[in-house]
Amino acid sequence: MKRLLNYSGILGLLLLIAGGLIYVITTTSSWLITTFLILGGILILVYVVGNLQKIQSYFSKRSTKYSTNAIVISIIVLVILGLVNFVAYRHTYRIDTTANHQYSLSEQTHKVLTHLKKDVHVIGFFRTEENRRAKDLFTEYAHISSKFSYELVDPDKRPAIARKYGRISYGTIVVQGPQKIERINKTTEEELTNAIIKVTRKGKKWIYFLEGHGEHDIDQALSGPKGREGMAVAKNALMSQYYGVKKLMLISEKKIPEDCAVLVIAGPRTGLLQIERNIIENYLDKGGKALIMIDP
Numbered sequence: 001m002k003r004l005l006n007y008s009g010i011l012g013l014l015l016l017i018a019g020g021l022i023y024v025i026t027t028t029s030s031w032l033i034t035t036f037l038i039l040g041g042i043l044i045l046v047y048v049v050g051n052l053q054k055i056q057s058y059f060s061k062r063s064t065k066y067s068t069n070a071i072v073i074s075i076i077v078l079v080i081l082g083l084v085n086f087v088a089y090r091h092t093y094r095i096d097t098t099a100n101h102q103y104s105l106s107e108q109t110h111k112v113l114t115h116l117k118k119d120v121h122v123i124g125f126f127r128t129e130e131n132r133r134a135k136d137l138f139t140e141y142a143h144i145s146s147k148f149s150y151e152l153v154d155p156d157k158r159p160a161i162a163r164k165y166g167r168i169s170y171g172t173i174v175v176q177g178p179q180k181i182e183r184i185n186k187t188t189e190e191e192l193t194n195a196i197i198k199v200t201r202k203g204k205k206w207i208y209f210l211e212g213h214g215e216h217d218i219d220q221a222l223s224g225p226k227g228r229e230g231m232a233v234a235k236n237a238l239m240s241q242y243y244g245v246k247k248l249m250l251i252s253e254k255k256i257p258e259d260c261a262v263l264v265i266a267g268p269r270t271g272l273l274q275i276e277r278n279i280i281e282n283y284l285d286k287g288g289k290a291l292i293m294i295d296p
Helices: 002-026 031-050 052-060 062-090 107-114 132-144 159-164 189-200 232-240 274-285
Strands: 120-125 148-153 173-176 181-184 206-210 244-248 260-266 290-293
Touching: 002 031, 031 052, 107 132, 107 189, 120 132, 120 189, 132 148, 132 189, 173 189, 181 189, 232 244, 260 274, 274 290
Parallel strands: 120 148, 206 244, 206 260, 260 290
Antiparallel strands: 120 173, 173 181
């Protein structure tokens, strides 16, 4: 009988520890955790009641008091270490100490990931020995957003998955959104973030550049000492930030497209016709946005 009482204390303690560990790992309560905690508490209570005299006699000894203090201090240290490990497990932080932050994602990518409302799943098709770069990049994305998940697939080892997405070559990355799928062939932050935007955004934001009045040409590279004629650099910069860029001949279109996020009038050399001015004024009155640049 005494042996059973001793075993009840040990078993009860193990059940309490198991219940606590399961809760820390899953962070959710369940019938299993509740059962472990209740049974553990009952068994320890049985042990204490059955050995009450021994416990009272033990703690009445002077030598025991010092031992008890040591045990209490040890328990406190273990609890503190447990809390530190729990916080570290649940809240991880990364610091990029490189001079040019080569392992840090851009502010734009952070913004895109933190605003994800629906799940995005990425599949990278790489040989097992060549997937390190993709894995590091995907891991950084997943660290920022719980909506981002990924898997790495070797087409040779798992050909069925590769066939599911049609023609797949090594280095292909498939980005799956709620209703859209994009394929990219470069393992870069710019390409991946752009693909995420495409599969999650309902409509793309378009920047329209007015033409027909001698404006700076968005398809022409810089020319001259001040680059007066070309704005190809500006166009590429906008596209790198995942905007669409188009030209607009207002005199022939007779209206500003509904998907226009910003109308840019880049240094016209001749004046706009009255009908064009009216269209632009009407666009602005309705809340449209415009960037008007005049050369000095």
